[in-house]
Amino acid sequence: MPELNLTSAPAHLRHGSNIGQPLTRRDGILKVKGQATYAADNHPPGMLFAVMAVSSIAHGRVVSLDVAAAKRHPGVVDVMTPDHKPQLAIDPDIKTNPFVFRMEVLQSNEVRYANQPIAVVIAETLEGATEGAALLAPRYEVLPALVGLDAGESYVPPVVGVGNPAEHHHGDVEAGLASAERQIEAVYETPPQYHNAMEPHAIVASWDGDNLSVDMPTQGLMLSLARIAELFGVTHDKIHIRSPFLGGGFGSKGLMAGPPTLGIMAAKLVGRPVKLVLRREQMYGPVGHRAPTRQRLRLGTDGEGRLTALDHHARTVSSIFDDFYEPAADASHTLYAAPAIRTSHDAVRVNTGTPLFMRAPGEATGSIALESAIDEMASACGMDPLAFRLKNYAEVEPMTGRPFSSKALRACYEQGAARFGWAKRPVQPRQMRDDAGLLVGWGMGTATFPALMFQAEARAAIRRDGSGVMEIGAHDMGQGAWTALAQIAADAVGLDIDRVEFKAGTSDLPDAGIAGGSAHTATAGAAIHSAGAAVIAELADLATNDERSPLFGAGNAGVIAREGRLIRRDDESRSESYAEILARAGVAEIEARGTGAPNPAAMEQYAMHAHGAVFAEAKVDPELGQVRVTRMVGAFAAGRIVNPRLVQSQLFGGMIWGLSFALHEEAVTDRRSGRIMNANLGEYHIPVNADVPPLDVITVEEHDPHVNALGIKGVGEIGITGSAGAVANAVWHATGVRVRRFPIRIEELLTQR
């Protein structure tokens, strides 16, 4: 791998503390010059190209493959099939821990979903491998495919999301509904969605004896390493994974999936380095997706618009061979202060790849339904949607009664509404037009996402020359870890950011945990913070115990680290540089480790969530039904902001995903074959530049002493929640047509003139 040369543009300003500064991305120059190496950009000597052949049926068995035809094709070196492949150390269908998902790595001829890998062709050229895969011309024994939310007998899954019970309740929902002055019941549907990171999943793998070298985008270096180790029966120290840059992940690169495993197998089979890159259509199957849902909400209010009950049921799907359940209904646990809340899930099994976490799993899906229902309820009460939300503002977490560790949602509502000009909104729909005669509507949604913490470790060191090192196997998938974590690292060791060598993105570094759940900055940041504090404490010990130091006798608590010096707290004129301390002690480098982890006591005591309020303006052609979002304002309170520039980008990105959820994204499945008919980027629509209006983000100040040492709540996913509902509600407000099936399509808006 070429040396990473990370710099911020010279334009950035820096005063004192690094945390909180809007530094430009330290990997920016590499990225704008095309020098950032993503996995597929690697090309070790002797490398071959591997291309997967995937199943065109959704259920059944592969009966034959024309391996001979493929092998005859010029350049084809080998064809890996269930009958011809390296042996794995364990059965890939055994779940060794809850974060292991079953994968298809040619363990049998069985086909469980469309686009499942069924063979791998390895060739000297990409062209040869690609055509070789086409020449396999599989024949199948076809079984009927299970498709859609009514595919079969439903059941209540044991858990939804990651270990949540499928049902929750507090209070008596039926009584609450019975006593309600007004009630609504509405059913919303959300489609299957695919992460579609811009970078297709890719791997370059090479074996040298027992040693395995891997370039692969991953949001979880250590989880991947552990899974590879168990699959291939090698020890952790034999495996080296590099993942300096991910071209987006959004959850689909969190766990080791089948395709990269096949790449490693292929390299083993041919004894040469192999590159395997998924074709775009192959990403619609083996690398996860967001499951579809059908959600029924029942809400009741008293005469004043106060909720008496909230019932949220979600039907979803999992694959026929594994379990992941989109925890959509859980979105109703935290936001609105109903005295009775019930959430429940059930599911059916279908022939798809196993669904997985996709940016705000459950939260996004549940949010668009909940925020639509709240809008419908407000309208039924004749109330302004913001006034209705304020009336039902939760002062404690409704489902559990726990206080919030911090909650600046009221300020989000206020500041967002003011910036948007919400006060001028007519309560009735279809009241506003623009100069060109287009219908105009304003909608809002509340955003929320849990403030999570995982486990991470970091190693900090101070070198003889006074510079610092911070090592953590963190992942930059676009959120800006190279920059934000380096800022935390710089503060943690009291150095200018350019004086700290920040190492991340490889598996030989301390485990940074998974980059997911919007918890990476908080978790890795906490580890960095504690590693930094630990190494500074050691340095302080060296100095304060040494008579020759001007800091002698100051004691640990008595010095602070700043700009490469330890300074006496009570007398700032007495200080000593790190280099001087180490030189005198004759130490080349001192190091220390630190960890980041959730605090169980605080978690027990407090509900911890980030919040926000999103306001959207949509224009709709009154006759033609085409929709365009023309303005969005989001106000978010997410604890401490490490880098406002990056945070704004994350929130913008989330808001665009919300817009996309409401108006664009949908995988269309043929109900007979179970094949996805728009498995591409031409017909699976994600917003283009012209779909995205001017966006405005306000970050509302919030200090949270409980979530973690740095007070960080995370901003990666919250932007979708609230936004999707805000856009849907704006479309209703523009047209008077309530669409409950997402994405909203033109035909649904043609009903009225």
Add this chain to the structure above:
Amino acid sequence: MKQFDYVRPGTIAEAVAAAARPGAVYLAAGTNLLDLMKGGVSRPDRLVDVTHLDGLDGIETLADGSLRIGALVGNADLAHDAEFARSYPAVTEALLSGASAQLRNAATVGGNLLQRTRCAYFYDTASRCNKREAGSGCDARDGENRSHAVLGWSESCIATHPSDFCVPLVALDAVVEIEGRSGRREIALDELHRLPGDAPERESALEPGDLIVAVRLPPAARGFAAHARYLKVRERTSYAFAVVSAAAALRIENGRIAEARLALGGVAAKPWRARAAEDVLRNVVPTADAFQEAAWRALEGAKPSGDNAFKIELARRIVVRALLLAAAGTPARMPALPASPFASTSGAIHA
């Protein structure tokens, strides 16, 4: 992608001879052909690359006032030709609403005319498709077909032709010049694309080896410049094919429509010229009522081929709107979002 022979002919005659052989196809920019080859939809044995042929990339005005556009003229080059935009504004607007700037830079006039349908079952080689494989069946008929045809379809194929460019061209009576094994001939663009009938695999009037060398707009086509628009409803603001589109062009004299031209896109296997609608507009005052009447005429005979009944109503509404826009006059400047219903978004909002 299947292996193929690559041939780069030096002359048109060589090209025709090379392409007349079975399994041979022309390669222009390749933005449609290569896409289909990568998907295995098209597996030619031989590519005859016409992009290096001389003399096919000019735009010239002929003595009689016709405009002749060479088959290799780039879609973007044509759209950015100021003189062309002044004379045939709806064609420019249609071109600029198609695909993306990158694709328009590459794509050629001839390739655009002959681009294939975007029917998902045509693209999906595991599906049955009469167009891809004659006689195999049509999986779109009972499948996911909300984007399929509502006019001119048959039980054997319900696909639509995706081109935007062709829609105003067919409205303006464009003529296609063809060089074939038996020399040069020309046909109306309206006759280039065929309706499926029971042979959807035969998509055009071209014979093996036929090379489109130019598209010609007759002198009368300029007469509509003051009142010509293209309108395209789509599922994204940009970079999406039409759900339904319409080109409307009017010649207005003394407050009355002397002549109207109307064509629809996204509704049939060919750009759909609506002559019956044009007829009812002759000599009438341009009013919304007259346009409503025209819209009914334009969609006469339309019927859903699946979950797409909405396209009929949408098409009527687009026809009315496109005619209203055309009647209001061609804007002095191309709208920021060509052919979009949001072409002229303005700030002011009224309660």
Add this chain to the structure above:
Amino acid sequence: MNHSISLTVNGARRDFVLDDPRVTLLDLLRERLHLTGTKKGCDRGQCGACTILVDGKRINSCLALAISHDGADILTIEGVARGDQLHPVQAAFIAHDGFQCGFCTPGQIMSAIGMMREGQAGNDPERVRECMSGNLCRCGAYAGIVDAVLEAQAGMDETNQRRSA
């Protein structure tokens, strides 16, 4: 059959023997010339990640056969900066945070440079959005991209004015 072709890539003339006519410009750049700055997001003309300039015009290199572009002059992201001196569009992308993961970025930048040469957008943000719509960004960096392009465009307008004054 082998075909000899020659291309000018980022200013340098390169002659090759192409053993396979199926090679696209994108795969030629990435897998044979090891110029991997240009990205493959879809390989089907649907995302814009592979945008390069061919004879000064932006196109999708995934849908262009290398052999058909014999003699062409190609500019990729690797040829845009002059050493350490970033192209104004590159600098503006950093300043406006016009990317997150960076995977679409080379394509966005090449597209922006191509767009400015086309002169079809000027300083109208709505035109910039439309003319940049051939480049998808799943991270949703569009706001920064538009701001970056407008700033670079303004800088260029200024330079041109100074030149003509």
